[in-house]
Amino acid sequence: NAGVTQTPKFRILKIGQSMTLQCAQDMNHNYMYWYRQDPGMGLKLIYYSVGAGITDKGEVPNGYNVSRSTTEDFPLRLELAAPSQTSVYFCASRTTGGSNIQYFGAGTRLSVL
Amino acid sequence: KNQVEQSPQSLIILEGKNCTLQCNYTVSPFSNLRWYKQDTGRGPVSLTIMTFSENTKSNGRYTATLDADTKQSSLHITASQLSDSASYICVVAYGGSQGNLIFGKGTKLSVKP
Numbered sequence: 001n002a003g004v005t006q007t008p009k010f011r012i013l014k015i016g017q018s019m020t021l022q023c024a025q026d027m028n029h030n031y032m033y034w035y036r037q038d039p040g041m042g043l044k045l046i047y048y049s050v051g052a053g054i055t056d057k058g059e060v061p062n063g064y065n066v067s068r069s070t071t072e073d074f075p076l077r078l079e080l081a082a083p084s085q086t087s088v089y090f091c092a093s094r095t096t097g098g099s100n101i102q103y104f105g106a107g108t109r110l111s112v113l
Numbered sequence: 114k115n116q117v118e119q120s121p122q123s124l125i126i127l128e129g130k131n132c133t134l135q136c137n138y139t140v141s142p143f144s145n146l147r148w149y150k151q152d153t154g155r156g157p158v159s160l161t162i163m164t165f166s167e168n169t170k171s172n173g174r175y176t177a178t179l180d181a182d183t184k185q186s187s188l189h190i191t192a193s194q195l196s197d198s199a200s201y202i203c204v205v206a207y208g209g210s211q212g213n214l215i216f217g218k219g220t221k222l223s224v225k226p
Binding site for chain 1: 117145
């Protein structure tokens with residue numbers, strides 16, 4: 001049972017480039033989340049999804065886009081990378097109801113230079 | 114404004130010693146409070162989760178307390194081990210079914226031999 005898998009682990013982008021951060025979970029969780037963690041700061045919610053075909057903005061969505069075509073996958077797209085998007089990105093998932101515990105991936109460390 | 118404040122920011126203790134980490138929150142409407150452990154370079158992992166009516170919850174050598182009246186929580190670590198070196202994040206859930214979370218900045222604990 002792999003849990004939540006994020007790829008890549010590290011990436012360096014040039015300003016203006018685009019990329020997609022991949023997230024996949026094998027726990028059949030309906031809810032999936034994308035967070036960013038800046039140094040010395042708490043995690044901030046970028047986007048979340050309550051099921052396939054349904055996504056919604058979190059606290060800091062500007063500069064990002066998401067899609068949820070399947071239950072398993074929740075990719076995060078950066079269209080025009082900016083230095084302010086240098087951060088560590090975490091994907092998480094949880095089941096519906098219950099204790100609402102979110103299970104996190106290992107993160108993607110992104111630098112935009 | 115919904116906020117979660119943690120103290121101290123960092124802490125160094127000797128192996129075998131006990132320690133207590135603090136969390137104060139101003140989050141409404143309160144749903145539950147969680148403590149996560151985040152090892153360096155990894156995603157957060159849930160330690161405990163407490164609802165409004167729970168005062169104490171233990172997970173091995175970790176014991177969390179919650180005072181919903183004063184909006185304070187603590188995480189007590191007993192007989193620390195080198196593997197306890199990590200960041201400990203207090204997280205408060207609020208609102209509806211989306212699992213909206215407010216993350217503290219974390220306390221960085223270093224356990225020295």
